[in-house]
Amino acid sequence: MATIGPASCTPDLLGQLVEAGMDGARLNLSHGTHDEHRERARLVRATEAELGRPIALIADLQGPKLRIGDLDGPVTLTRGEDILVAGGETGNDGELPVSPAVIGEVLQPGHEVLIDDGLVRLRVEEVQAGRARCAVVSGGIVTSNKGVNLPGVPIPIPSLTRKDMDDLELALELGVDFVALSFVRSAADVRDLRALLEQAGSQAHVIAKIEKAEAVDALVPILRETDAVMVARGDLGVEIGVAMVPLIQKGIIAAALERGKPVITATQMLESMVHQAEPTRAEASDVANAVLDGSSALMLSGETAIGEYPVESLAYMDRIAKAVEPSLGYRHQLPEASEEPTVGQAMSNAACDVAETLGAQAILVPTYTGRTASGVARLRPRRPILGLTHHDYALRQMALEWGVTPLLIPESADVEDLWRHSLETARKHGLVEEGDRVVITGGTAVNQPGTTDLIKVAVA
Secondary structure (H helix, E strand, O other): OEEOOOOOOOHHHHHHHHHOOOOEEEEEOOOOOHHHHHHHHHHHHHHHHHHOOOOEEEEEOOOOOEEEOOOOOOEEEOOOOEEEEEEOOOOOOOEEEEEOOOHHHHOOOOOEEEEOOOOEEEEEEEEEOOEEEEEEEEOEEEOOOOEEEOOOOOOOOOOOOHHHHHHHHHHHHHOOOEEEEOOOOOHHHHHHHHHHHHHOOOOOEEEEEEOOHHHHHOHHHHHHHOOEEEEEHHHHHHHHOHHHHHHHHHHHHHHHHHOOOOEEEEOOOOHHHHOOOOOOHHHHHHHHHHHHHOOOEEEEOHHHHOOOOHHHHHHHHHHHHHHHHHHOOOOOOOOOHHHOOOHHHHHHHHHHHHHHHHOOOEEEEEOOOOHHHHHHHOOOOOOOEEEEEOOHHHHHHHOOOOOEEEEEOOOOOOHHHHHHHHHHHHHHOOOOOOOOEEEEEEOOOOOOOOOOOEEEEEEO
């Protein structure tokens, strides 16, 4: 995945990103105007049509994020000096405004105020009349709209702010495939967003971004409600401390895989490539470990949004992932009866076992919504997974699934028709050859979601 911004928003560059391995394009709604995002979405869809490859379009909502307000220019804070922090979009001379104004209600002496992912650190000394006098612990340059974190301090802001509601309206207009919800704190936050999507008749899936300690504590209930999760390591590191991020990352990925939910690992994957043509050895190891942990997708942020080497960044990440993935083991899982597995989960497990045992060329998954393909992908079989659907939205959503090649097939009248279309499409795209043995899993009740009940061994 790549974040689309000024550095990557031309037809030529988008085409190069897709050729380099981009499966999803993220619109970061914390920055830019609605017209800019409309143009970026238009270019993504045009590139998708030109290259004939599905690209998931993700709208990333800002969420209840504290940010520096409007400043006349950059402010340099020096260690040891004091600065007044005031709630609001603008402040008086000598003040640092932080929006929304609720910050003035929650700060107490001893609290930390972290700016720009913790690069600038303040400590609250005194609070009076909604203004906090803070000592500068770590100095630096502060500019407008930089993020602000208050580790361990509950912020009484709804999960969907007024800005988010406006941005969600834009996302629905653009027909995005995923909506990412920032600063999720509970399963209720996910339910609120899903209700709005369903009310609007949208097929978009919800991505819960795990970047607060509250979300880590409520991970299991959140996973029950969401369609996918993102390990948003930037704010997560600021909130819980960078030393804990690697272990928390592994735990989130493992929990998501157990429940068959795609998981995206994001933030500072190849940060040095914003200004350099090659990653550091540490960054290459970080990307590789995210793959080994079980990530379904990896996401670039500033590297492709504002970086000097957007295509090179994505190509390097793709190269590292391809170098590591062959070492992944098949995640054979036999659910216990106490886990109450669904028929679809049981069929996915069995289909993978049959494919591995027979050395099948591929696993064909005709699916209405893409859920069955997700169930197969969670097991990381050592066979290509072909997700076949007649729905464009499912095609694009499967683009973010691990190891799944999404393919469009005609709508089928019956199960025999479905098998025929699936085999013909797989052969047409050169993914299987005539005479290859394949495993097909799907439902005999075609065009009905959630009816997977069959495994078929066939010859292409």
